[in-house]
Amino acid sequence: MQLKTVEGDVAKLAARGEAPTAGLSDFLVRDTPVAYAFIGPAFFLLLFLVAYPFVLSLWFSLSDARVGETGSFVGLDNFARLLRSGIFLQTLQNSIVFTAAALTLKTVLGMILALLLFRLVRFKRLIRGAVLLPFIVPTALSTLVWWWMFEPLYSVVNWTLKSLHIVNYDIPWLPDPYLAMFTVILVNTWRGLPFFAITLLAGLVAIPRELYEAAESDGAGPIGRFWHVTVPLLKPVLAVVILFSAIFTLADFNIVYVLTKGGPFNMTHLFATYSFVLGLQSGQIGQGAAVSLFLFPILLAVVFVQLRMVRKAAMYD
Amino acid sequence: MARVSRRQFLRVTAGGAAGALALGRAPAVAQTRELTFLSIASFVPETDKELKRQFEEWGAKNKVKVRLDIIAHLQLQTKKAAEVQARSGHDLTALGPGLGDADLYFDYLADLNDVATDVAPKNGGWLSQSDYLIRGKWKLLPWWQPPFPMAVRTDLLEKLGEKSPDTWEDWLRVGKKGKAMGHPFGTAMGHSGDANVTLLSILWSYGGSYVGKDGKTITINSKETRQAMDFVKRLYTEAMDPEVLAWDDASNNRCLNAGKCIAIHNPISAYESAKKDKVVVPGTQKEIAEVIDHIHTPRGPADRKATTGFWCVGIWNFSKNVDLAKDFLRYHFQPENLNKWVEAGHGFNMPFLTNLTRHPVYKSDKQYRFIPEVAKVTVPPSWPGPNTAASQQVWDLYIIPDMFAQHATGKMTADQAIAWAEKEMQEIYAGRKRKP
Numbered sequence: 001m002q003l004k005t006v007e008g009d010v011a012k013l014a015a016r017g018e019a020p021t022a023g024l025s026d027f028l029v030r031d032t033p034v035a036y037a038f039i040g041p042a043f044f045l046l047l048f049l050v051a052y053p054f055v056l057s058l059w060f061s062l063s064d065a066r067v068g069e070t071g072s073f074v075g076l077d078n079f080a081r082l083l084r085s086g087i088f089l090q091t092l093q094n095s096i097v098f099t100a101a102a103l104t105l106k107t108v109l110g111m112i113l114a115l116l117l118f119r120l121v122r123f124k125r126l127i128r129g130a131v132l133l134p135f136i137v138p139t140a141l142s143t144l145v146w147w148w149m150f151e152p153l154y155s156v157v158n159w160t161l162k163s164l165h166i167v168n169y170d171i172p173w174l175p176d177p178y179l180a181m182f183t184v185i186l187v188n189t190w191r192g193l194p195f196f197a198i199t200l201l202a203g204l205v206a207i208p209r210e211l212y213e214a215a216e217s218d219g220a221g222p223i224g225r226f227w228h229v230t231v232p233l234l235k236p237v238l239a240v241v242i243l244f245s246a247i248f249t250l251a252d253f254n255i256v257y258v259l260t261k262g263g264p265f266n267m268t269h270l271f272a273t274y275s276f277v278l279g280l281q282s283g284q285i286g287q288g289a290a291v292s293l294f295l296f297p298i299l300l301a302v303v304f305v306q307l308r309m310v311r312k313a314a315m316y317d
Numbered sequence: 318m319a320r321v322s323r324r325q326f327l328r329v330t331a332g333g334a335a336g337a338l339a340l341g342r343a344p345a346v347a348q349t350r351e352l353t354f355l356s357i358a359s360f361v362p363e364t365d366k367e368l369k370r371q372f373e374e375w376g377a378k379n380k381v382k383v384r385l386d387i388i389a390h391l392q393l394q395t396k397k398a399a400e401v402q403a404r405s406g407h408d409l410t411a412l413g414p415g416l417g418d419a420d421l422y423f424d425y426l427a428d429l430n431d432v433a434t435d436v437a438p439k440n441g442g443w444l445s446q447s448d449y450l451i452r453g454k455w456k457l458l459p460w461w462q463p464p465f466p467m468a469v470r471t472d473l474l475e476k477l478g479e480k481s482p483d484t485w486e487d488w489l490r491v492g493k494k495g496k497a498m499g500h501p502f503g504t505a506m507g508h509s510g511d512a513n514v515t516l517l518s519i520l521w522s523y524g525g526s527y528v529g530k531d532g533k534t535i536t537i538n539s540k541e542t543r544q545a546m547d548f549v550k551r552l553y554t555e556a557m558d559p560e561v562l563a564w565d566d567a568s569n570n571r572c573l574n575a576g577k578c579i580a581i582h583n584p585i586s587a588y589e590s591a592k593k594d595k596v597v598v599p600g601t602q603k604e605i606a607e608v609i610d611h612i613h614t615p616r617g618p619a620d621r622k623a624t625t626g627f628w629c630v631g632i633w634n635f636s637k638n639v640d641l642a643k644d645f646l647r648y649h650f651q652p653e654n655l656n657k658w659v660e661a662g663h664g665f666n667m668p669f670l671t672n673l674t675r676h677p678v679y680k681s682d683k684q685y686r687f688i689p690e691v692a693k694v695t696v697p698p699s700w701p702g703p704n705t706a707a708s709q710q711v712w713d714l715y716i717i718p719d720m721f722a723q724h725a726t727g728k729m730t731a732d733q734a735i736a737w738a739e740k741e742m743q744e745i746y747a748g749r750k751r752k753p
């Protein structure tokens with residue numbers, strides 16, 4: 001069996017690396033004021049839309065701000081208070097379980113899907129496009145459809161299972177805390193899978209075919225080729241995808257808000273949903289900000305380590 | 318047509334904009350007065366149509382441009398917070414559920430003492446004035462409440478040989494029998510407003526409460542609470558389906574109208590929609606509205622009490638039209654306008670004014686006969702404590718439903734669940750102490 005590589009795609013990617021446009025770019029690079037002018041808008045956008053809200057939320061988390069009040073500095077009081085709250089500790093646990101499970105599923109299934117898409121010969125474009133659908137449809141909308149499918153009274157999933165005589169009772173998808181967690185993980189995985197699959201596919205396409213041929217002539221089987229050629233060469237892509245997805249998954253709001261509102265008894269609350277309830281619905285902006293910033297130091301460390309890994313892997317190339 | 322070049326256009330518009338900015342107000346042409354009102358979508362949509370009609374009528378009389386924005390009730394909390402944070406938005410706003418907003422947004426709501434005093438005598442006085450005064454002031458007008466009777470299936474009760482269940486224990490018995498024939502009892506126990514309402518009603522009916530009159534002491538740890546929790550555990554395991562843990566505010570309506578539930582603790586909205594949509598009992602040609610009846614909210618061993626969403630209306634003090642807004646409130650709260658509005662809402666929207674609880678609509682259909690009775694035993698959600706931002710947070714975080722659910726599902730013992738709720742509530746009340 002031979003893994004196919006789409007040579008055309010590789011050639012195109014390689015071609016994109018060069019592309020000399022000497023005259024104009026030389027002028028622009030040398031002209032420092034012009035460069036600043038071009039960077040300016042993006043810089044100000046970042047400053048006002050990212051840096052300012054971030055610093056503000058940092059301040060909120062260290063203050064006793066409520067809706068309408070700027071509040072005064074209280075140090076780490078909000079964080080201490082959160083650690084005393086049963087709901088928050090539950091939220092912390094949920095977030096870790098949710099992110100770990102969803103990421104694992106997305107990585108494994110995403111890899112499988114990418115390998116399948118890679119080997120696809122007929123209707124390639126159509127199928128690759130269709131795979132992206134869950135990622136494109138607005139989450140609030142698609143999750144609502146999932147809610148209809150799992151809704152306790154009219155669940156079409158239960159109806160189907162019962163009609164096929166697989167079960168003879170209604171499975172409490174959303175009322176049972178563990179099944180509810182399973183359901184939100186399932187929907188998150190469904191939504192995030194295309195991102196993994198398509199990005200990994202791009203990585204696969206970029207792996208030179210000669211490496212597989214060399215491995216094959218050295219006697220490596222399909223599994224050996226996967227572990228010793230595909231995985232190492234995909235590592236940088238994989239690291240970036242997992243990094244991005246970890247951040248997005250941890251910050252998920254829509255899926256939980258639409259499906260469970262954090263219930264039953266807070267067993268599916270995530271940082272974003274709990275922060276929303278605490279900060280906006282109850283007006284405790286300081287504490288709400290503390291919830292959403294709680295993982296910031298940990299995330300920062302993860303980003304640091306992963307980016308280092310990526311850089312190392314790139315150098316290895 | 319004279320052609321305007323791009324340059325001319327830019328010069329004129331930029332000049333105009335600069336002028337407007339310098340003056341700090343819009344040019345005279347645009348200076349029509351405008352009053353804006355943020356409200357929530359009613360479960361009986363005719364209510365909103367009548368409100369809009371009155372608002373427009375008032376606007377036409379006073380030469381004021383009016384704009385009524387109606388949003389889903391779940392969006393209101395975030396919208397209010399955003400408007401206060403930005404100190405801008407609508408002039409008039411719906412507030413609630415609960416009177417806690419008056420405390421939470423105390424510094425941002427205009428005083429309504431004059432309006433409250435004006436409108437009360439014309440309508441027979443406020444139902445329970447002391448409940449609505451927050452820190453001794455009228456910061457909002459209590460607007461409407463949907464009282465929570467028991468909505469029941471008379472045909473199923475007849476089948477079971479049950480005459481008139483009146484206590485919570487009666488409903489456990491009925492629910493058990495109903496569940497055995499595929500028609501369980503239904504009350505939400507998850508993160509929804511209905512769960513708060515019904516479980517608080519049960520807690521009080523068994524003699525329990527969560528906060529004392531002083532608004533400080535957490536009183537949840539009591540033998541009455543334990544009794545209420547044991548009752549709810551039996552109700553959940555013996556008379557209901559586990560799906561109630563994931564119900565939202567519309568689920569019990571669906572359960573009744575789908576012909577599944579034997580009874581739900583809910584306002585008349587389920588019946589209203591069944592009637593409007595001509596829903597039939599599954600497998601028959603019979604309209605389900607014909608076999609629905611509404612009876613009194615159940616009694617417990619200690620009391621008969623219930624609560625509901627106390628929907629209110631207020632005026633932001635950062636509004637530039639406080640006086641105009643007050644004028645509209647006076648207009649809307651005139652007896653004839655309130656009467657029309659209650660009529661339009663088929664009584665779902667009962668005002669907190671004595672005369673309106675005796676509105677003819679409650680006699681027009683035998684379905685509504687218990688609604689004024691239920692209103693008499695309806696108390697604010699923080700009862701017997703005052704309405705505060707803290708009590709609002711207990712409601713928003715669903716502490717009461719979660720306490721009951723954690724015990725009912727066997728996740729915690731009664732003592733553990735109570736200890737959990739007590740600690741959460743103590744933290745909430747301690748964290749909400751007002752700055753001196």
